[in-house]
Amino acid sequence: MPEGDTVWQTARRLHDALAARVLTLSDFRVPQYATVDLTGRTVLDVTPRGKHLLTRIEGGLTLHSHLRMDGAWRLYDTGRRWSGGPAHQIRVILGNDDRTAVGYRLPVLELLRTTEESRVVGHLGPDLLGPDWNADQAFANLLAAPDRPLGEALLDQRNLAGIGNIYKSELCFLLGATPWLPVGALPADRAAKLPALAKKLLEVNRDRPLRTTKGRRGQELFVYGRARRPCLRCRTPIRAADQGDGSRERPTYWCPTCQRGPAPDPGSPEARRFRPRTAP
Structure with a gap:
């Protein structure tokens, strides 16, 4: 699952590509929003909230997405071939004259009123990278x-x-x-x-x-x-x-030496054989 810094970077890239621009392409590929068309509306901003992404759109709408384990937003110049995965994994496409944002494998995708954002992120504690940090x-x-x-x-x-x-x-x-x-x-x-x-x-x-x-x-x-x-x-x-x-x-x-406190026994069900992922 992406960490907060990864989500922050994703939000910044989406904001730079979409904010203050009119949508010329809007394609939702989930049944609930199959008839939604956002073309002609301006993207106001893309804001991260913890691990959540809030894309605010003219007319008091917010597109809420969460990447979880496998989700991703990919950006492409208009006319460039998309390469983020097979077409059946695409959940939403938002584009303007210059850039296109394609959401792949997004497990959480919902369109709501901006005034209702607290319904999806109101439970979160202070955001380590947000203005509400306390x-x-x-x-x-x-x-x-x-x-x-x-x-x-x-x-x-x-x-x-x-x-x-x-x-x-x-x-x-x-x-x-x-x-x-x-x-x-x-x-x-x-x-x-x-x-x-x-x-x-x-x-x-x-x-x-x-x-x-x-x-x-x-x-x-x-x-x-x-x-x-x-x-x-x-x-x-x-x-x-x-x-x-x-x-x-x-x-x-x-590290069982540098870190003090309880830990699973090597022979317990929780303990597993993990392969190293980085250089020593």
């Missing part, structure tokens, strides 16, 4: 359930919006805590740094083509995707396991 509120949200595992609390978009599985693992490493440590057990000095650290990581990466939490070419991430490779700090093999309620695969990575 570190104190995010901190209070996280501590509201002190017994909840840190990794699960970070992924809950109701606490703070924008963190995905990669940043979850990397934040826990930088805090020196396993993702299974209860939020309330995180040492006070580290807990106080959490909101600012999370915001810093996303802000540093929102303009980067390649995400990094370490800042070194070839070694972009500390633990994510590095199962069985040596920790970049202590050389202990990185471990990996699933975290969550089992309804969705959430691979989680951590």
Whole structure:
């Protein structure tokens, strides 16, 4: 699932291509909106909200989309061949005289009144990359359930919006805590740094083509995707396991030496054999 910085980049590209321009092409390929035609309307802006995208259109309309695991928005110059996937995966097309935006495999796509946006994003906590960011509120949200595992609390978009599985693992490493440590057990000095650290990581990466939490070419991430490779700090093999309620695969990575707290036993059902994804 894309992280908040990826969604922010997508929104910026869509905004630059569509905002303040009149739509000359509008094609919804989902049954619910098959008869909708937005041609002749001006796109006002494209705004990210956590992992959600809000495309506001003249006439008080908002196109709400969410990428989840496989969705993508692709941009093409007018007349250029589209290459984001087979045609049957296209869910919506919006275009003007110069650029065309094609939404592929979008699992969430709905057209609503702009005044009703709170219905789809009102439940979200402070947005790490948004104007509503409030570190104190995010901190209070996280501590509201002190017994909840840190990794699960970070992924809950109701606490703070924008963190995905990669940043979850990397934040826990930088805090020196396993993702299974209860939020309330995180040492006070580290807990106080959490909101600012999370915001810093996303802000540093929102303009980067390649995400990094370490800042070194070839070694972009500390633990994510590095199962069985040596920790970049202590050389202990990185471990990996699933975290969550089992309804969705959430691979989680951590160093058993650098990070303190509970963790699944290597022989438990949660523990799996993950192949490394990045260079050591």
